[in-house]
Amino acid sequence: MAVTFTQFPSEVDLRFYKGYDLSFRVDLDISISGYVFDAQIVQDGVANIPFTITTSAYTPSGILYLSLSKELTSSITSSAKWYMDYTTPAGELKSMYMGILVAKERL
Numbered sequence: 455m456a457v458t459f460t461q462f463p464s465e466v467d468l469r470f471y472k473g474y475d476l477s478f479r480v481d482l483d484i485s486i487s488g489y490v491f492d493a494q495i496v497q498d499g500v501a502n503i504p505f506t507i508t509t510s511a512y513t514p515s516g517i518l519y520l521s522l523s524k525e526l527t528s529s530i531t532s533s534a535k536w537y538m539d540y541t542t543p544a545g546e547l548k549s550m551y552m553g554i555l556v557a558k559e560r561l
Contacts, residue, residue, distance in 0.1 A: 462548065462549065462550050462551075463548075463549040463550060463551065463552060464550070464551055465551075465552060465553050466551045466552075466553045467553040467554045467555075467556060468536060468553060468554075468555050468556065469555075469556040469558060470527055470555065470556070470557065470558065471527070471557075471558050471559070471560045472527055472528055472530065472557045472558070472559060472560075473524050473527060473528045473560070474524050474527060474560065475521065475522070475523060475524050475527070476521065476522045476527050477519060477520065477521035477522075478519075478520055478521075479517060479518070479519055479520075480517070480518040480519075480520065480538075480550075481516060481517050481518075482516035482517070482518070483516050484516045485515075485516060486509070486515075486516050486518070487543075488542075488543030489540050489541065489542060489543065490540065490541040491507050491518060491538065491539070491540050492504075492507075492538070492539045492540070492541075493505040493507060493520055493536065493537065493538035493539075493551075494536065494537060495522075495530060495534050495535070495536045495555065496534065496535050496536065496537070497530070497531050497533060497534045497535075498531070498533055500529075500531070503522070503526055503529070503530070505520040505521065505522060505536075505538075506520070506521045506522070507519070507520055508521075520538070527557075530555055530557055531557075532557060534554070534555040534557070535552065535553065535554050535555065536551075536552065536553060536554075536555055537549065537551065537552040538550045538551040538552070
């Protein structure tokens with residue numbers, strides 16, 4: 455099910471299963487040439503965990519894919535938060551998304 459957010463920054467809480475790969479798509483519907491994206495998980499007392507960010511084969515289509523391996527999702531604590539920022543071609547740092555991570559155990 456696709457979820458649409460039309461205003462930045464937006465609060466987006468992510469639910470996922472611990473020990474499973476996590477991936478999702480961000481479709482900005484603009485050219486992203488010259489933009490730099492950063493998305494990380496922040497946890498108390500632990501080094502940040504960066505998302506792997508890839509673009510679609512149709513870059514600069516504005517489609518980004520964010521992912522974490524099952525090994526990384528296994529180590530996410532219950533107090534984890536995440537964010538996604540971008541830097542414009544002019545060098546301006548902007549916030550896109552932020553929220554909490556809700557880890558679920560698979561039944």
